[in-house]
Each structure stands twice: as C-alpha cells, then as structure tokens.
Amino acid sequence: MRGAKNGWTLLLLVLAGVVLGGFIGSLAANVSGLSWLNYGQAFGLENPLVLSLGLVVLTFGLTIKITIASIIGIVLAILIYRWI
Template identity: 45%
Template sequence: MRRGKSGWTLLFLLLVGLILGGFVGDLLGRFFKELSYAQVIGMNNPLTLDLNFLKFSFMLTFKINIGTVIGLILAIYSYYKM
C-alpha cells in the first residue's frame, strides 16, 4: 500500500480544489470578465417527497467556472506530486 496516497486524500484534495477554485474564480471574475463565465448544471425545481408528517426536498446544482477547473487540475497535480 502506498503511504499517504489513499482515496480519501484524493477526495479531500478534490473538494478543497473545487471550493477554493470556485471562490477564486468568482473573486477574479469581478476584475476579468473572461473568468466570470460559469456553467450551471443541475435541476431547476427541487424534487419533493411529502409524507404528510415529514417533507423532503432535494435539489442538486453544480456551478462550474474557470476557477473550479483550475482548482481541480491543481488538486490532481498535487495528489500525484505527494
């Protein structure tokens, strides 16, 4: 087994890359209009299950911009450089 290179490490780095990349992409998008382009993928209306005493709503949406793509690439690169 490789030391320090587990699937959990990769998952953690990918999540951090997505979150930080999205934040940086939104921040820099205010100054550079080319970086503000984002694609939203997901559901428009939530899926609702009403059981009369309990109500569940589920909605999943992804917002991908240039920063999230760069964050993912950096996360994968840092994983393989460990």
C-alpha cells in the first residue's frame, strides 16, 4: 500500500488539515494560553463581485484566513501523507 500515493490523497489530507486547524484555532481563541493559535491573516475579496445577466445573477467571493493552527494542520497532514 505504500506505493499507492497520489496527488488527490495529499490534496484531501491538506484540506482536512486546514479545516481541522482552523476549527481548533477558533476553539482556542478564547483560551488564554492558546489564543495565539488563532492569530493569522485574512485575504480575499471583501465585497463579493456580482454579475447580473438579466435572468441569472452570479455572485463571486472568496476569503481565506490563514492561522497558526491551520499551518500546523497542513504540516501534520503532509507528515501523515509521508508516513502512510
């Protein structure tokens, strides 16, 4: 099974690491000793882009918040991928 690594597995593990890291960071935001885990930067579109085509209205928006906990989650996901 060690030779069955592929890019999709890595992508899923990294996405899981980002989500779990962000979740842990938001939980730790109110804990005095762990609030540093929620420190980070958000970037993206502040106001969504709206495209009105008459019959259909499309709204585009993307905001990404990178925190210390999500970076730790990414690193752990890569380590798990290498270990599998």
